Amino acid sequence: MSSVQRENPVVETPPPGETPDPATLSLEQRIRQQEILAALGVIALQGASFDELLRETARQTAAGLDADFSKVMEFIPSENRLLVRAGIGWEPGVIGVASVGADTASPAGYALRTGKPVISNHLENEERFRTPEILRQHGVHRAMNVILQGDGSPFGVLEVDSRSAGEFDERDLAFLQGAANLLGMAIERERHERQLRGALERQQALLKEVNHRVKNSLTIVASMLSLQAGEVGDPTLTVHLEEAARRVSAVAKAHDQLYQSSDVEQMDVGRYIESLCKDVDASVAHCEVHTDAEHGIVISTDNAISSALIVNELITNAEKYAYRGQSGCNIWVAVKRTAPDRLTISVRDEGEGLPPDFDLRKAKGLGMRIVGSLAKQMNGAFEFHRRQPGTEFVVVYPI
Amino acid sequence: VLVVEDEPLIRMNAVSMVEDAGYVAIEAADADAAIAILESRDDIRVVFTDINMPGSMDGLRLARAIRNRWPPIRLIVTSGLIRPKEGEFPADGRFLPKPYAADHLAATLRELAA
Numbered sequence: 300m301s302s303v304q305r306e307n308p309v310v311e312t313p314p315p316g317e318t319p320d321p322a323t324l325s326l327e328q329r330i331r332q333q334e335i336l337a338a339l340g341v342i343a344l345q346g347a348s349f350d351e352l353l354r355e356t357a358r359q360t361a362a363g364l365d366a367d368f369s370k371v372m373e374f375i376p377s378e379n380r381l382l383v384r385a386g387i388g389w390e391p392g393v394i395g396v397a398s399v400g401a402d403t404a405s406p407a408g409y410a411l412r413t414g415k416p417v418i419s420n421h422l423e424n425e426e427r428f429r430t431p432e433i434l435r436q437h438g439v440h441r442a443m444n445v446i447l448q449g450d451g452s453p454f455g456v457l458e459v460d461s462r463s464a465g466e467f468d469e470r471d472l473a474f475l476q477g478a479a480n481l482l483g484m485a486i487e488r489e490r491h492e493r494q495l496r497g498a499l500e501r502q503q504a505l506l507k508e509v510n511h512r513v514k515n516s517l518t519i520v521a522s523m524l525s526l527q528a529g530e531v532g533d534p535t536l537t538v539h540l541e542e543a544a545r546r547v548s549a550v551a552k553a554h555d556q557l558y559q560s561s562d563v564e565q566m567d568v569g570r571y572i573e574s575l576c577k578d579v580d581a582s583v584a585h586c587e588v589h590t591d592a593e594h595g596i597v598i599s600t601d602n603a604i605s606s607a608l609i610v611n612e613l614i615t616n617a618e619k620y621a622y623r624g625q626s627g628c629n630i631w632v633a634v635k636r637t638a639p640d641r642l643t644i645s646v647r648d649e650g651e652g653l654p655p656d657f658d659l660r661k662a663k664g665l666g667m668r669i670v671g672s673l674a675k676q677m678n679g680a681f682e683f684h685r686r687q688p689g690t691e692f693v694v695v696y697p698i
Numbered sequence: 699v700l701v702v703e704d705e706p707l708i709r710m711n712a713v714s715m716v717e718d719a720g721y722v723a724i725e726a727a728d729a730d731a732a733i734a735i736l737e738s739r740d741d742i743r744v745v746f747t748d749i750n751m752p753g754s755m756d757g758l759r760l761a762r763a764i765r766n767r768w769p770p771i772r773l774i775v776t777s778g779l780i781r782p783k784e785g786e787f788p789a790d791g792r793f794l795p796k797p798y799a800a801d802h803l804a805a806t807l808r809e810l811a812a
Contacts, residue, residue, distance in 0.1 A: 608707075668710060669707065669710070672706040672707065672709075672710055673706055673707075675706070676706045676727070
């Protein structure tokens, strides 16, 4: 080797069989450390699981420093101890179990309390700190401790230990602190995510509670109207109050459905109308309501409620006018997707047909006006078909 | 009286209250439809509008637009969520909190139309 080559060890490739000089070795180690930090950064950003992240940090820092042991310790404030959460090289029964004191008399505790890194290259001569028992048991000669800083309170300490002779220097420390900072960032992000998840869960629970209360309140209103219907002593008024109670119940039913689902913005319109029809069928003794509702058509809650109100009005209408309140009446309700983006609601009776001059646009009854108005709101069409016997009312709207 | 309200059942109810109070009611589902109606006819004396509506304008902006373009028209705004502060809607307008009673709306209409 010429003297010129020796001055440029960066580009030098040592000849085979020759021992590389210490400068090259040291440089190679620094490059490896850089690569490890880069790899750890990627793992931290990719959002690996928390335990995986701790394990990987322990493994990589030990590798980067040619150390036998490494451990990530979490500060447990209630016990004032640092618990070994992850590590590499230790005998069984250390990880998840062993802990060291978090007071400033232990090197790890000192790093945690002061934020200052601690290098102990000769533990057997160490006088500043007491050497933790697990280090003694594992024959550790030298150790390095750095703080794992979170946003607010520190998470704990990252420690690397070695049995071999030699010394950890400032550059090793910079590497370890770099790894600790990356881990600290990832831990902080994980903390935020956990808090967000918690907040989201609380919000969803609250939303459920609100829907439950709305449903209960509406049910109380419906019950009061229904009670009044029984007391009023005027048959016409009784009918009106019962209709009002049923309209309120139809809306209450939506909140019952929402309360049981995880999504409040949308709902399965078929299931909702099916359960509404079941209620109406049970409450109107002289009428049988046959329902054929397709499941799995999920639409906005607003439109689902409008659809249920439409069905409710059309059933009332059939019962009142087509069958004139007689017993033995049958009403068929169908909810179907008739095109990929089109929902068809149909209510059919086999009662007395509509008068020959019936005109939907001129219909004065409240029920017809409600249906027309709700259909229009959904950009839908409201029409009727004369059947033999009876009538079918159809509302079609885009979904 | 032009009734501007996006919720169809509430609009139906408002229209019937206005009619029961003895006025002719015209209806619009949002601010844009209301403006189109105001541009096409000149017999509207009062606009009764909800504040919270979808579309390009809410009820407060609609009220201000009407005040600028049709100064003689009187305004009533309503909301179940918002209590507008003074200065947020025209000084000669009225605010009715939701839910409003038929009597209250009728009295307000009489006062404004007088």
